[in-house]
Amino acid sequence: MTTAFADGIVHNFVGGEFAEPDSRSLFDNINPATGDLAGRVHEAGAALVDRAVRSARDALAGPWSSWTVNDRTALLRRAADRIQERFEEFVAAEVRDTGKPVTHARDVDVARAIANFRAFADVVGAAGQASFLTELPDGRRALNYAIRKPLGVVAVVVPWNLPLLLLTWKVAPALACGNTVVVKPSEETPSTAALLAEVLREAGLPAGVYNVVHGFGGGSAGESLTTHPGIDGVTFTGSTATGSHVMRTVAGRVRPVSFELGGKNAAVVFADADLDATLDGLRRSIFSNTGQVCLCTERVYVQRPIFDDVVDGLAARARELTLGDPLSETTTTGPLISRAHRDKVLTYFSLAREAGATTVVGGGVPSMAPALDGGSWIEPTIWVGLGQQDRPMRDEVFGPVAGVIPFDSEEEAIALANDTEYGLASSVWTSDLTRGHRVAQAMRVGMSWVNTWFLRDLRSPFGGMGLSGIGREGGEASLHFYTEPTNVCVQL
Numbered sequence: 001m002t003t004a005f006a007d008g009i010v011h012n013f014v015g016g017e018f019a020e021p022d023s024r025s026l027f028d029n030i031n032p033a034t035g036d037l038a039g040r041v042h043e044a045g046a047a048l049v050d051r052a053v054r055s056a057r058d059a060l061a062g063p064w065s066s067w068t069v070n071d072r073t074a075l076l077r078r079a080a081d082r083i084q085e086r087f088e089e090f091v092a093a094e095v096r097d098t099g100k101p102v103t104h105a106r107d108v109d110v111a112r113a114i115a116n117f118r119a120f121a122d123v124v125g126a127a128g129q130a131s132f133l134t135e136l137p138d139g140r141r142a143l144n145y146a147i148r149k150p151l152g153v154v155a156v157v158v159p160w161n162l163p164l165l166l167l168t169w170k171v172a173p174a175l176a177c178g179n180t181v182v183v184k185p186s187e188e189t190p191s192t193a194a195l196l197a198e199v200l201r202e203a204g205l206p207a208g209v210y211n212v213v214h215g216f217g218g219g220s221a222g223e224s225l226t227t228h229p230g231i232d233g234v235t236f237t238g239s240t241a242t243g244s245h246v247m248r249t250v251a252g253r254v255r256p257v258s259f260e261l262g263g264k265n266a267a268v269v270f271a272d273a274d275l276d277a278t279l280d281g282l283r284r285s286i287f288s289n290t291g292q293v294c295l296c297t298e299r300v301y302v303q304r305p306i307f308d309d310v311v312d313g314l315a316a317r318a319r320e321l322t323l324g325d326p327l328s329e330t331t332t333t334g335p336l337i338s339r340a341h342r343d344k345v346l347t348y349f350s351l352a353r354e355a356g357a358t359t360v361v362g363g364g365v366p367s368m369a370p371a372l373d374g375g376s377w378i379e380p381t382i383w384v385g386l387g388q389q390d391r392p393m394r395d396e397v398f399g400p401v402a403g404v405i406p407f408d409s410e411e412e413a414i415a416l417a418n419d420t421e422y423g424l425a426s427s428v429w430t431s432d433l434t435r436g437h438r439v440a441q442a443m444r445v446g447m448s449w450v451n452t453w454f455l456r457d458l459r460s461p462f463g464g465m466g467l468s469g470i471g472r473e474g475g476e477a478s479l480h481f482y483t484e485p486t487n488v489c490v491q492l
């Protein structure tokens with residue numbers, strides 16, 4: 001099998017070739033916008049996952065191990081160039097798997113994949129090693145220096161919301177640091193991980209360095225991979241529940257883990273904020289990718305004097321969203337990833353009503369054109385009247401929804417925003433930048449924005465605390481996870 005999608009099937013990629021399945025069957029790949037069958041996917045059984053891990057282990061000891069930093073960073077730049085050349089293929093594959101608008105796939109998902117490869121080529125190419133000239137009281141002197149070695153065979157398990165962005169956010173630094181990887185993309189979004197295999201092979205990556213196994217989680221490829229004794233570490237992005245399970249799985253073998261998990265992110269809006277700019281920012285942070293971004297805002301705290309203005313403004317912006325054909329340039333909002341996920345989000349619509357909330361806008365399933373009627377569509381929704389302890393204000397919904405609650409003092413706003421077991425992201429909206437810095441620093445989150453959202457410098461540490469994850473990736477933080485340093489001490 002020579003290509004990712006031969007015969008209309010999304011194939012596994014093992015040892016440099018698109019592999020036939022072993023014992024497992026095909027599973028459906030559904031287009032979330034229409035509910036139609038977009039294609040079939042070969043599910044990798046345990047034997048194929050084992051072959052993938054062994055291929056990665058063999059590759060680690062093969063020619064790949066003699067590649068220099070310059071060789072690897074050049075490979076990453078060739079991969080970025082090749083994705084650029086095949087840009088529309090990646091966009092089409094991502095839209096087919098997710099139903100997201102072509103504008104988002106183009107401007108965010110695929111653009112960031114290219115940026116990820118280029119950023120980590122720069123970071124690794126410029127990275128130095130720690131060294132110290134040691135002078136002891138007894139007169140002895142030594143040179144201490146650290147050399148970084150690859151972590152080894154890394155299991156990369158990623159979710160369905162930003163498939164290529166999140167995959168390359170991990171694969172780029174892993175390869176830059178000389179590791180080999182076995183990737184398990186979400187069962188909902190297999191295509192771009194397979195297409196990336198073609199690109200990396202075209203860019204000259206040796207066989208076995210990048211492997212893709214498709215399937216589900218428990219009882220399928222995900223579990224086969226994370227429980228495999230041949231992996232040296234796991235980088236996982238997904239739900240908190242799954243992350244916790246995977247952590248228990250690898251704990252027995254004391255393997256390093258990097259977890260980017262769920263969130264229940266707050267926005268704090270002060271009365272002196274630039275109202276239009278803030279509303280435009282919150283429109284993005286609440287409704288981008290149909291709210292299916294771990295960094296999305298689901299809790300909005302507004303200083304009382306402008307509460308009604310913000311609620312009315314958010315409702316107006318929600319009504320302006322265009323739900324429709326993902327391939328149309330005018331569509332702003334796609335469906336949720338699946339009917340099952342929509343059922344979960346609808347459960348929170350019911351919980352909000354039961355809690356006495358007022359649904360200012362949305363709150364149901366929109367009627368769509370016949371061609372889209374089978375999709376997993378949901379109305380962008382804003383709630384007021386929820387209490388801080390109501391489940392729609394505590395649980396991650398992962399849809400285009402937010403609850404809005406008023407506050408009076410800065411101290412109260414910080415307390416409300418930090419009243420969560422998650423700790424991923426927040427945004428603060430104010431014209432007083434001294435207060436912006438102060439409140440942003442007070443947030444117990446990994447990412448704290450002021451007067452903006454999802455503005456990213458890929459050199460900065462990214463990740464969450466509490467139920468939102470373990471560790472950070474990005475810039476030097478990725479080097480620390482994807483390498484094992486050895487400190488050498490030489491007496492002089």
Ligand SMILES: NC(=O)c1ccc[n+]([C@@H]2O[C@H](COP(=O)([O-])OP(=O)(O)OC[C@H]3O[C@@H](n4cnc5c(N)ncnc54)[C@H](O)[C@@H]3O)[C@@H](O)[C@H]2O)c1
Nearest residue numbers: 158159160185186217218222223238239242260261262294
């Ligand atoms: N913090 C972040 O950067 C970030 C980014 C994106 C999504 N997320 C979170 O991911 C969730 C949505 O994505 P999802 O539904 O794909 O998450 P998920 O946890 O259901 O699945 C994530 C990945 O793990 C695999 N998996 C599931 N069970 C497994 C198991 N037992 N062993 C091994 N692998 C297993 C899945 O097949 C998938 O590839 C949301 O909670 C969202 O907040 C977090």
Ligand SMILES: O=C/C=C/C=C(\O)C(=O)O
Nearest residue numbers: 161169293294295456462
């Ligand atoms: O859905 C979660 C989004 C994660 C984003 C990143 O990992 C990033 O911007 O690097």
